[in-house]
Amino acid sequence: MKVRIEKIVYPGRPLARLEGKTLFTDWGLPGELVEAEIVRTRKDYLEARTTAVLEPSPRRVGPRCGHYRACSPYQDLDYAAQLEIKESQFREMFLRFLGREPPALEVQPSPQVWNYRNKFHLRVLKTASGTEWAYHRPGSRDELVAITDCALLSPRLNELLSLLRSSLGPAGMGAVRELIARDSLHESQALLGLVVEGSRETELLRAPLLGLDFPLAGVVIFARDRSAGGGLLLRGRDFIREKIAGVVFSSGLLSFFQVNVPLLETLIAKIRSFVREEKVGRLADLYCGVGAFGIALSGDVAEVSGVEYSRESFSFLKKNLAENRIGNFTARRSKSEDALPGILAGGVDLLLLDPPRAGLAPAALEAIVQNPPPLLAYVSCNPSTLLRDLKALIPLYRPVEILLPDFFPHTPHIEACCLLKRSV
Numbered sequence: 110m111k112v113r114i115e116k117i118v119y120p121g122r123p124l125a126r127l128e129g130k131t132l133f134t135d136w137g138l139p140g141e142l143v144e145a146e147i148v149r150t151r152k153d154y155l156e157a158r159t160t161a162v163l164e165p166s167p168r169r170v171g172p173r174c175g176h177y178r179a180c181s182p183y184q185d186l187d188y189a190a191q192l193e194i195k196e197s198q199f200r201e202m203f204l205r206f207l208g209r210e211p212p213a214l215e216v217q218p219s220p221q222v223w224n225y226r227n228k229f230h231l232r233v234l235k236t237a238s239g240t241e242w243a244y245h246r247p248g249s250r251d252e253l254v255a256i257t258d259c260a261l262l263s264p265r266l267n268e269l270l271s272l273l274r275s276s277l278g279p280a281g282m283g284a285v286r287e288l289i290a291r292d293s294l295h296e297s298q299a300l301l302g303l304v305v306e307g308s309r310e311t312e313l314l315r316a317p318l319l320g321l322d323f324p325l326a327g328v329v330i331f332a333r334d335r336s337a338g339g340g341l342l343l344r345g346r347d348f349i350r351e352k353i354a355g356v357v358f359s360s361g362l363l364s365f366f367q368v369n370v371p372l373l374e375t376l377i378a379k380i381r382s383f384v385r386e387e388k389v390g391r392l393a394d395l396y397c398g399v400g401a402f403g404i405a406l407s408g409d410v411a412e413v414s415g416v417e418y419s420r421e422s423f424s425f426l427k428k429n430l431a432e433n434r435i436g437n438f439t440a441r442r443s444k445s446e447d448a449l450p451g452i453l454a455g456g457v458d459l460l461l462l463d464p465p466r467a468g469l470a471p472a473a474l475e476a477i478v479q480n481p482p483p484l485l486a487y488v489s490c491n492p493s494t495l496l497r498d499l500k501a502l503i504p505l506y507r508p509v510e511i512l513l514p515d516f517f518p519h520t521p522h523i524e525a526c527c528l529l530k531r532s533v
Contacts, residue, residue: 111163114141119198119492121182121521127155134159136178138166138186139194173223173260179244180254181261181519192216192515195523199492199513206496207503217379217514220371225518226261227292227351228368229270233285240282242270261519263292269299269323276317284310286333289362294370295352298324302340302362304331311341318343326350329362348425353377354405358429364422365398369516376514376526377405380486383510383528384409384459387484393457395445395473396464399425402488403461404435413438414457416448446473453477459484468494474501481505485529492523499527507532 112125114137123137125145131154137143142164149156162169172184183191196216203211219225234243234253243253258267269290274282287304303318305311311330318328327345340347340362348359351370354377360366367373380402384392390411394403397415399422407413415438417423423442430438441448445464453460453476460482462469468491469477477485478501485506489495499508506529516524 110145110147111142112145112157114139114143116197117194117521119202119521119523123159130155132157136182137162138169138190141166141169174256176244176254176256176259177519179246179256180259182247183519183521184260188218188222188518191518192218195515195521196513199511199523199525202492202496203511206500211511212508213510215510215512217372217375217512219369219515219518220375221369222518223260224263224267225371226259226266226368227263227294227370228366229259229262229266229288229290231256231288233282233288235283240279242274242288265292265297265299265324266290269301272321272323276321277314278317281314281317284313287331291349291360291362291366293326293349293351295357296326296350298326298349300326300329300347300349300362302329302331304333306333315343348428353401354381356405356429356433358399358401358404358425359432360399360425361421364419364425367401367516372514372516373401376488376512377402379512380461380526380528381406381409383484383486387459387530389458389484391457392459392461393452393482394461394463395449396462397426397440398422398463400429400438400440402463403438404429404433406461407435407438410458411437414452414455415440416443416445416452418442418444444470446470446476449473449476450480453480453482457482459486461486461488463488464494466491466494469498474498477502478505481531483531485527487527487529489525489527490522492525495525495527502529505531505533 114123114125116139118124122133125132134145134157136159143159144161145157145159147157168187168190170187177184231242234241234255241255243255246252285303289302290299292299326349328343329340329347331340348361350359392410392413394415397403397417403413403415508529510528512526
């Protein structure tokens, strides 16, 4: 059957109509006529698979990766159109969730559109023809897609992938279950981690990894069950340093740290302007990770309270405070929802929130509603949970500006930062 794609809805699903019914397919750009076949009939919509593009969009471009539909399905769409789609999706979701148009909305393009990712986490795929590095197929925990290199990864990480393939050989690659690496623009080197089954695999990998001729900060080997504790440091150190907004941050392979460093600097600068404009004295940084926001902003405020629950991230938070000689930052290891009532009771001018994809825990949201601070800055990697949380906050706050920093070009991911002032 032939259908025309009307639009792409979040998170990246092409939508068309067939005999009055909504149809979602897996491939196609707005305006394109495609050939599709129905794979599943739902009560309110149809699911289909595109088999051919019959009338290509003038905004369709050639993708750089053969595996692009597994990790960056917008590679076949020009970058300006990607930004337009993400802005349109966010506006539509804002209106649906909150019943109003968003306030001033600013899309922040990525300074780097290709080779911007400073981290990868790959699995190992064994096939009849050999062993390959692989991404998970979207929506699947079991299906893998082999890659050789990736146009989103930094040149250094692509070089490392190629070198590991030749240095480890089939036996060495077969000993690895997962491969993790983080790149540093500041240090011009990478940190490498390998997940293996046990000691036999570790011994097999020891010689080739120690002899690897590559700018590595360190090499860490983890047991497959990483919950058992830290890894074995095989070479160098177990952290890497990156410079953000004039501050040097250390982080480990399992710590959260933004993968698009140049754009993170842009976002921090925007929040700093808000902090200075509102004359913020006391800042609380929740879900603060290794301290990127709170430490970068510490010079603009009188005091910062930071909360992080991850043991590894909290360890690096303390390290970063000490190494940067930050004296006005109080750090506590806790779940944010547990620490929040006490922080709010003590008084805070701006509450900065950067929760995981699940958004704020109900207890955290309730604490804010019960004792709302004057200002909020909510950074989100999931617009659905951001807007869900804003629905509870809007009776008390008015959004003054929403930023859409495009941290992940060529992917459907939307990140947002909402700056709010208390209205009652």
